[in-house]
Amino acid sequence: MSNHPADDGQTGIKSVxxxxxxVETLTTEGPMTITELAEVLDRSPSNVLAHLRTLxxxxxxxxxxxxxxxxxxxxxxxxxxxxxxxxxxxxxxPADELAADTGEYVWLMVVEQGLGxxxxxxxxxxxxxxxxxxxxxxWRLNAxxxxxxxxxxxDDDELDEVLDAHGLHSMTPNTITDRDALEAELETIRExxxxxxxxxxxxxxxxxxxxxxGLDGVIGTVSLSxxxxxxxxxxxxxxxxxxxxxxxxxxxxxxxxxRAVDR
Amino acid sequence: MSNHPADDGQTGIKSVxxxxxxVETLTTEGPMTITELAEVLDRSPSNVLAHLRTLxxxxxxxxxxxxxxxxxxxxxxxxxxxxxxxxxxxxxxPADELAADTGEYVWLMVVEQGLGxxxxxxxxxxxxxxxxxxxxxxWRLNAxxxxxxxxxxxDDDELDEVLDAHGLHSMTPNTITDRDALEAELETIRExxxxxxxxxxxxxxxxxxxxxxGLDGVIGTVSLSxxxxxxxxxxxxxxxxxxxxxxxxxxxxxxxxxRAVDR
DNA sequence: CGTATTGTTCGACCATGTCAAATCACCCAG
DNA sequence: CTGGGTGATTTGACATGGTCGAACAATACG
Numbered sequence: 001m002s003n004h005p006a007d008d009g010q011t012g013i014k015s016v017x018x019x020x021x022x023v024e025t026l027t028t029e030g031p032m033t034i035t036e037l038a039e040v041l042d043r044s045p046s047n048v049l050a051h052l053r054t055l056x057x058x059x060x061x062x063x064x065x066x067x068x069x070x071x072x073x074x075x076x077x078x079x080x081x082x083x084x085x086x087x088x089x090x091x092x093x094p095a096d097e098l099a100a101d102t103g104e105y106v107w108l109m110v111v112e113q114g115l116g117x118x119x120x121x122x123x124x125x126x127x128x129x130x131x132x133x134x135x136x137x138x139w140r141l142n143a144x145x146x147x148x149x150x151x152x153x154x155d156d157d158e159l160d161e162v163l164d165a166h167g168l169h170s171m172t173p174n175t176i177t178d179r180d181a182l183e184a185e186l187e188t189i190r191e192x193x194x195x196x197x198x199x200x201x202x203x204x205x206x207x208x209x210x211x212x213x214g215l216d217g218v219i220g221t222v223s224l225s226x227x228x229x230x231x232x233x234x235x236x237x238x239x240x241x242x243x244x245x246x247x248x249x250x251x252x253x254x255x256x257x258x259r260a261v262d263r
Numbered sequence: 264m265s266n267h268p269a270d271d272g273q274t275g276i277k278s279v280x281x282x283x284x285x286v287e288t289l290t291t292e293g294p295m296t297i298t299e300l301a302e303v304l305d306r307s308p309s310n311v312l313a314h315l316r317t318l319x320x321x322x323x324x325x326x327x328x329x330x331x332x333x334x335x336x337x338x339x340x341x342x343x344x345x346x347x348x349x350x351x352x353x354x355x356x357p358a359d360e361l362a363a364d365t366g367e368y369v370w371l372m373v374v375e376q377g378l379g380x381x382x383x384x385x386x387x388x389x390x391x392x393x394x395x396x397x398x399x400x401x402w403r404l405n406a407x408x409x410x411x412x413x414x415x416x417x418d419d420d421e422l423d424e425v426l427d428a429h430g431l432h433s434m435t436p437n438t439i440t441d442r443d444a445l446e447a448e449l450e451t452i453r454e455x456x457x458x459x460x461x462x463x464x465x466x467x468x469x470x471x472x473x474x475x476x477g478l479d480g481v482i483g484t485v486s487l488s489x490x491x492x493x494x495x496x497x498x499x500x501x502x503x504x505x506x507x508x509x510x511x512x513x514x515x516x517x518x519x520x521x522r523a524v525d526r
Numbered sequence: 527c528g529t530a531t532t533g534t535t536c537g538a539c540c541a542t543g544t545c546a547a548a549t550c551a552c553c554c555a556g
Numbered sequence: 557c558t559g560g561g562t563g564a565t566t567t568g569a570c571a572t573g574g575t576c577g578a579a580c581a582a583t584a585c586g
Contacts, residue, residue, distance in 0.1 A: 011312070011313045011316060011534090011535085012313060012316050012317040012320065013278050013282065013313055013314055013317045013573090013574070014543090014572090014573070014574085015276050015278045015279060015542090015543060015544090015573085015574080016278060016279055016282045016314065016317045016318070017317060017321070018543095019276065019279045019282070020317075020321050020323065023340065024340075027339075027340050027343050027344075030347075033563075033564090034563075034564065034565095035562085035563060035564080043544080043545085044544070044545050044546075045545095045563080045564075045565085046544080046545070046546085046564095046565075046566080046567095047543075047544055047545070049274070049564075049565070050274045050275060050276055050543075050544085051276055051279060053274060053275050054275040054276045054279045054280060054283075055279070057275065058280070058283050059375070059376055060283065062375055062376065066563095066564095069344070069347075070340055070343075070344055071344075071375060071376070072341070072344060072373075072375045072380045072401075074337055074340040074341040074344060075341030075342070075344055075345055075380065075382075075399055076290075076341070076380070076399045076400060076401060077286065077287075077290050077333055077337040077341065078335070078337040078338030078339070078340065078341030078342065078399070079338070079341065079397070079398055079399030079400075080290050080333075080399065081290075081332070081333055081334075081335060081337060081338055082338055083397065084332075110335075112322070112325055112334060112335045113322055113325065113334070115322075117335045117338065117339070119338075134342070134346065135342055136338055136339045136341070136342030136343065137339060137342075138335075138339060274565090274566085276542085276543065277541090277542070277543085277574090278542085278543080278573095278574060278575090281574095296532075296533090297532075297533065297534095298531085298532055298533080306575085306576090307575070307576050307577075308532080308533075308534085309533095309534075309535080309536095309575080309576070309577085310574075310575055310576070312533075312534070313574075313575085329532095329533095
């Protein structure tokens with residue numbers, strides 16, 4: 001019935017699944033009418049209407065000139081999640097500084113359920129805006145510098161779990177898709193303390209990422225990215241890693257300091 | 264059973280409501296265990312578990328050291344909504360400039376279901392960070408300069424509807440809570456083309472807001488806010504209104520220009 | 527070891543989510 | 557103004573499946 005993974009025998013609420021199907025369809029496909037939704041999801045219009053009424057009453061869906069779209073309550077809930085992340089709270093200012101110093105994009109990423117979410121993006125006045133690169137969207141961990149950093153600091157069980165769940169998906173010809181090659185890369189990352197992205201997520205874009213360590217484990221990453229024309233040579237080899245690692249340290253210190261004071 | 268408004272006889276999906284109850288509780292109260300949630304929402308733990316399993320499988324809830332919290336998919340959906348707003352797409356750069364020129368906070372606000380949502384906040388290096396003021400949260404329209412601007416440009420039916428739905432809630436002693444006083448204020452706003460906030464949303468904070476007009480009606484607002492100690496005198500009376508209105512015009516032109524090109 | 531607490535499974539009941547069909551609202555073409 | 561077509565909404569009836577309680581498992585604590 002549902003086309004979603006993990007539709008296993010487990011307990012679950014099917015009607016909640018349909019509401020989520022509706023919202024996800026509206027986010028990916030754009031605003032739709034009731035009949036269109038009913039068509040796509042293969043359910044009766046009356047049923048779709050019932051769901052949309054519930055969602056609309058709660059602010060999670062909105063009718064806008066005869067079409068429905070997800071409501072801004074998603075934005076409200078999402079923002080509140082973001083602001084509860086220590087990485088975001090303590091990371092934005094240092095990230096802004098790094099961006100100002102380098103003129104490139106600087107990112108903050110966290111991992112949830114084996115996928116990377118970019119919580120913050122800053123800077124990049126000189127850079128070309130590449131549409132796909134934006135905050136909020138999910139990324140597979142093997143394809144980005146930030147993702148590889150997090151993978152490098154997982155124990156083996158976690159690593160297996162993540163790779164089993166999401167695989168080694170290829171984004172560009174340079175994406176690491178071989179398990180052994182990935183293991184070697186992760187070892188290198190552990191040794192040097194940071195990761196490089198050699199046009200593995202998008203052609204023409206290189207980057208460097210460093211882990212931000214919390215009291216137990218990595219709480220997220222800082223990364224910097226820009227066009228391969230600028231990110232190269234000694235700058236790419238040693239200067240940027242140094243800058244990014246320093247920024248990660250600043251965030252770590254702010255974070256751990258704040259935690260101690262919390263008590 | 265439910266404590267929510269509009270629990271009228273209309274058609275709706277009750278189990279979706281409970282899932283939304285769960286998520287909203289988790290956002291406002293913070294991470295909770297299953298039994299805690301069951302307690303608060305007055306339902307069986309097994310039922311709460313079934314909901315959380317569904318939400319977790321879809322990334323809309325996450326278990327984090329024995330407690331559940333809303334998942335980052337809310338952030339993802341919310342961000343995608345935000346980025347579809349023309350006000351956001353064309354407004355951030357002009358807002359940044361205004362913030363750089365004045366050193367105060369600059370905001371972009373849109374209205375959904377009669378409530379104001381701030382999509383963007385920028386600047387304010389000199390200003391004190393006031394916790395409640397953040398993007399994403401909903402505001403009643405009568406209590407802010409931005410809100411009043413939108414109300415001023417509604418037709419009477421809409422105005423009645425909004426005020427009936429959300430009332431004239433007071434935030435500070437200066438909040439306009441009288442219907443006639445509000446009508447007079449809205450008339451003034453229409454005449455002068457912008458609105459002032461005289462410590463009506465928060466004590467010690469003043470602001471100015473201007474409407475951004477689209478092809479049919481107001482698509483949102485730009486506003487500027489800061490401490491009453493700085494926002495006063497001639498600056499508050501004429502300079503700021505001029506700057507904010509200019510910024511609104513810049514956004515409007517970018518917006519309408521872009522729309523024409525879309526064809 | 528027991529005891530308390532929370533998470534999870536299971537079975538059964540009946541609320542309710544679902545669909546089909548009928549009705550209504552709206553828009554155009556003629 | 558009329559009629560036909562499209563999409564939204566209402567209604568009623570059926571069976572799915574959402575719900576709860578009770579039993580069970582897992583864990584923590586003394």
